Amino acid sequence: MKAIIHLVxxxxxxxxxxxxxxxGLISMNLADLLIMAVVYNQMLSPEITELIRSYISFxxxxxxxxxxxxxxxxxxxxxxxxxxxxxxxxxxxxxxxxLELAVGRLLAGGLRGMMYMTPLLLTTxxxxxxxxxxxxxxxxxxxxxxxxxxxxxxxxxAVSISxxxxxxxxxGLIYYLLFxxxxxxxxxTLIQKLGQEGIMPQPFVTLAELNxxxxxxxxxRAFLLGNPPFTLDMIRNLIVFSAVFVGTxxxxxxxxxxxx
Amino acid sequence: MPIIHTIGLTKRFEDVVAVDKLNLSIDEGxxxxxxxxxxxxxxxTVLMLSTVIKPTQGTAKVGNHDVRTNPDAVRKLIxxxxxxxxxxxxxxxxDVLNWHAKVCGLSTSERKHRVKSMLTExxxxxxxRKRIHGLSGGMKKRVEVAKILIQRPxxxxxxxxTSQIDVVGKHKIWDMxxxxxxxxxxxxxxxxxxxxxxxxxxRVGIMHKGRMLxxxxxxxxxxxxxxxxxxxxQLEKAADNHVLDELKGLEEVVEIVKIRPDDLRVHLNxxxxxxxxxxxxxxxxxxxxxxxxxxxxxxxxxxxxxxxLTIEEAEKKSKTK
Numbered sequence: 001m002k003a004i005i006h007l008v009x010x011x012x013x014x015x016x017x018x019x020x021x022x023x024g025l026i027s028m029n030l031a032d033l034l035i036m037a038v039v040y041n042q043m044l045s046p047e048i049t050e051l052i053r054s055y056i057s058f059x060x061x062x063x064x065x066x067x068x069x070x071x072x073x074x075x076x077x078x079x080x081x082x083x084x085x086x087x088x089x090x091x092x093x094x095x096x097x098x099l100e101l102a103v104g105r106l107l108a109g110g111l112r113g114m115m116y117m118t119p120l121l122l123t124t125x126x127x128x129x130x131x132x133x134x135x136x137x138x139x140x141x142x143x144x145x146x147x148x149x150x151x152x153x154x155x156x157x158a159v160s161i162s163x164x165x166x167x168x169x170x171x172g173l174i175y176y177l178l179f180x181x182x183x184x185x186x187x188x189t190l191i192q193k194l195g196q197e198g199i200m201p202q203p204f205v206t207l208a209e210l211n212x213x214x215x216x217x218x219x220x221r222a223f224l225l226g227n228p229p230f231t232l233d234m235i236r237n238l239i240v241f242s243a244v245f246v247g248t249x250x251x252x253x254x255x256x257x258x259x260x
Numbered sequence: 261m262p263i264i265h266t267i268g269l270t271k272r273f274e275d276v277v278a279v280d281k282l283n284l285s286i287d288e289g290x291x292x293x294x295x296x297x298x299x300x301x302x303x304x305t306v307l308m309l310s311t312v313i314k315p316t317q318g319t320a321k322v323g324n325h326d327v328r329t330n331p332d333a334v335r336k337l338i339x340x341x342x343x344x345x346x347x348x349x350x351x352x353x354x355d356v357l358n359w360h361a362k363v364c365g366l367s368t369s370e371r372k373h374r375v376k377s378m379l380t381e382x383x384x385x386x387x388x389r390k391r392i393h394g395l396s397g398g399m400k401k402r403v404e405v406a407k408i409l410i411q412r413p414x415x416x417x418x419x420x421x422t423s424q425i426d427v428v429g430k431h432k433i434w435d436m437x438x439x440x441x442x443x444x445x446x447x448x449x450x451x452x453x454x455x456x457x458x459x460x461x462x463r464v465g466i467m468h469k470g471r472m473l474x475x476x477x478x479x480x481x482x483x484x485x486x487x488x489x490x491x492x493x494q495l496e497k498a499a500d501n502h503v504l505d506e507l508k509g510l511e512e513v514v515e516i517v518k519i520r521p522d523d524l525r526v527h528l529n530x531x532x533x534x535x536x537x538x539x540x541x542x543x544x545x546x547x548x549x550x551x552x553x554x555x556x557x558x559x560x561x562x563x564x565x566x567x568x569l570t571i572e573e574a575e576k577k578s579k580t581k
Contacts, residue, residue, distance in 0.1 A: 003363065006359070006362055006363045009359070009362075010348075010359055013351070013355060013359075014348055014350055014351070017350040017351070018350070082348075085346075085349075086344065086346065087346045087347070087348060089307065089312050089340075089342065089346060090340070090342065090346035092311070092312045093310050093311070093312050093335065093338070093339075093340045094335065094363050094364075095335045095336045095363065095364060095365070096335070096363065097332050098331075
């Protein structure tokens with residue numbers, strides 16, 4: 001347990017070395033929120049406005065999830081750099097078990113995502129309204145599941161791909177696929193409607209329905225806006241996503257990294 | 261009972277055999293020099309023994325724990341000073357050492373004391389708050405060396421500790437390595453610096469192309485070169501054939517090279533024993549000696565003897581490959 005705490009400390013220390021860059025990113029996320037709120041709200045069709053009340057209320061949980069995604073994914077970038085510069089040899093030589101090492105890095109990635117996301121979540125609460133203590137606990141739990149799952153995806157890719165360029169490309173693909181096929185920017189019902197009309201390919205609709213980003217954003221909306229309604233499927237999907245990628249990353253980190 | 265024992269330890273990277281059936285025993289408390297050019301397989305051996313990478317074949321016991329079946333126990337005994345400093349570029353020397361000491365289980369007070377004293381010892385105290393990416397190669401190396409000196413592991417793997425370090429710094433680090441040994445650590449010193457291996461090691465193993473060619477004390481390795489010792493004698497007048505025959509008759513003498521009639525180069529073994537005999541021989545023959553100079557073979561000569569190449573040639577060949 002001590003070893004895991006030390007690893008989390010190591011990753012947090014490195015995370016905060018980029019504090020000005022992080023501050024810039026948070027400002028950008030908040031600026032996105034403001035721009036969307038002012039501009040998009042005026043551009044939406046009455047049909048959509050009826051669905052989501054106001055775009056700023058709808059988009060604020062989405063921005064929170066986007067921020068969480070970006071910051072939790074950062075751990076992979078660092079691990080990929082460590083592998084390329086062979087700093088992972090040092091990590092593998094420490095008096096720490098491989099499992100502790102993998103869990104420590106995953107946990108750190110997840111917690112860093114949570115920390116980065118906190119000002120965005122607070123802004124969301126200020127804009128949309130505050131949840132009850134129980135709802136807050138569920139929201140935080142869901143966000144943590146999402147953060148560790150994303151850290152898992154990122155670590156699994158980081159140790160499987162040696163080239164930094166390929167890592168960045170993979171990250172870009174995942175970003176766009178998960179952001180595009182999600183309910184971050186537009187309601188899931190709209191995507192499903194586009195699917196029924198044959199405008200959006202069905203696999204993209206299915207991905208949007210199962211997408212952990214959709215589930216997390218919708219869970220926050222469910223508690224704060226009452227729409228879409230809260231379902232246990234949201235939690236179940238997040239648990240499955242987190243379990244799959246935490247498991248994959250753990251195995252990848254324990255097995256693949258030793259061959260590098 | 262050796263503290264490190266390898267049996268047929270082999271590592272292959274696709275078609276390249278980096279370490280080939282290495283059999284090695286290292287005793288507790290010794291400084292064992294793993295000597296060879298870059299690409300000889302020293303670092304790969306260190307990485308396998310420290311459980312960082314897995315052997316392809318064979319195995320090794322480190323502190324009586326098998327590196328394959330019980331790597332966690334092995335890692336509790338070891339520490340590595342890497343050839344290329346493994347430091348997170350955004351960290352500072354203080355943070356690197358403090359965190360390393362923490363992970364290695366040092367108490368808070370011990371940690372602070374050791375980190376401060378070691379940063380001072382390696383002349384990095386003033387630079388302790390600078391980012392790693394802003395440090396010179398030598399400074400990074402000193403931080404890397406400080407890690408293992410703070411940790412004081414039971415078994416220390418030190419890979420080229422003085423590369424990029426100035427002469428004064430080298431001597432300081434050598435003293436620190438000796439102190440580490442005196443405090444009870446067993447040290448495996450991987451190096452391509454022959455002099456470093458010679459002055460520090462109790463025993464030296466010469467590696468070339470992934471194989472261990474020979475392993476013994478530096479003295480025995482040097483003595484193993486037949487006629488490796490040289491005595492150069494300058495006489496006041498030429499030595500006649502009778503004296504030269506008598507000189508040849510000494511059992512330690514291997515060859516006599518006449519540079520000039522009054523200038524002889526004698527290739528022999530055990531120079532320290534035979535020099536008095538040579539001096540007596542010339543004095544009895546009423547030949548005055550103007551000067552006499554003795555030289556022992558170095559580990560360079562030992563390396564050439566066993567590989568047919570100088571260490572520089574071996575490095576060039578390995579780079580060409």
